C-alpha cells in the first residue's frame with residue numbers, strides 16, 4: 001500500500017466549498033469585503049488575539065509584520081537558518097539584515113541561548129519560527145527585551161501551555177498555502193497581534209500604505225487576502241482543531257509502534273502542543289532511509305538539507321566562519337515521514353515496519 005507524505009484531503013468539504021465560492025463570485029465583492037472581515041474576526045477569536053489581518057501570503061505577512069514592529073532598513077533581525085527560506089527572504093526584502101542564530105537540534109526551534117548569542121546593539125527584532133508545528137519558547141525569548149515576531153506558518157492551532165501560537169509574541173504571521181495545517185485553495189496569509197497600533201500599520205501596509213485609499217502615507221504593498229480564499233478559510237477554520245488532533249494521534253501511534261527504536265522522534269518544546277505540520281524524525285542515515293521508503297511507495301523527504309546561511313542568495317548575510325552546529329546537525333539528519341489528518345493506523349504501522357526493515 002502506498003503511503004503519501006501528505007495525508008490530507010478536502011474532498012468531504014468540496015460541495016460546501018463550491019457553493020460558497022459560487023455565492024461569493026455572484027456577490028461581486030472580491031477585495032476586502034465581508035468574507036475577509038468575518039474570517040479575521042473568527043481567526044482572532046479562535047487564536048485568542050485582539051487582531052487578525054488577512055494578507056496575500058505568509059511571506060508578505062512576515063515583511064509587513066516586521067515593518068509594523070518598527071524594523072527599518074539596516075536594522076538587524078535575528079532569524080534561525082534552519083527554516084523555510086521565506087523567513088529570511090522576507091527579512092532581507094525590507095532592507096533589514098538577517099543575523100543567523102542556531103537551533104536546538106532536538107526541537108529544531110530557536111532557544112533563548114541561541115538567540116542571545118546573535119543579539120547586538122543593532123538588533124531590532126527576533127523572528128521565532130514554530131518549525132514543523134512545534135512551538136518555539138516565545139516567553140523566554142521575550143525576556144531578552146526585544147520585539148518577538150512568531151513565524152507561525154507551520155503551526156496554526158498549536159499551543160504553548162494554554163496560549164495559542166499567534167498570541168505569544170508581539171505579532172505573528174500565518175500562511176494558508178495549500179499544504180499548511182489550515183489551507184486555502186491558493187495563496188493566503190495573516191498577521192496577528194494584540195497591539196492596536198501594530199494592527200493599524202499592518203492594515204495600512206497591505207493597502208499601498210494608505211488608511212483611507214486617498215492619501216498614501218508610506219510605501220506599502222498590494223497584499224490582501226482574497227474574498228474567495230477567506231470564504232474557503234471560514235468553512236475550514238472549524239475543522240482545524242480536529243485535524244490537528246488527528247495529526248497528534250498519528251504521532252502518538254508512531255511512538256507507541258516503536259518508531260523511536262530506530263530514529264529520534266519529534267521533540268516538543270517544553271509545554272508545547274506540537275501540531276505536526278510535518279512529522280520530522282532524525283537519523284544519521286536519513287537519505288538512505290528516504291530511498292528505502294520511496295522504493296516501497298512511502299513518502300519521505302528532507303526539507304532543509306541546505307540551511308539558509310548556505311543558500312546562494314542569503315549566504316552573504318553570514319559572517320565568515322559562522323558555526324551553527326545545531327543547524328548543521330538538524331539539516332543533515334532530519335526526515336519528514338507521512339503525516340496528516342487522514343493518515344490511517346495501518347499506514348502508520350506500515351511506515352514503522354518499513355523504517356525498522358530499512359535500518360534494522
Ligand SMILES: *Cc1c(COP(=O)(O)O)cnc(C)c1O
Nearest residue numbers: 057058059084086087153175177
Ligand atoms: C510556508 C512558510 C512561509 C511562507 O508562506 P507563504 O504563504 O508560502 O508565502 C514562511 N515561513 C515558514 C516557516 C513557512 O513554512
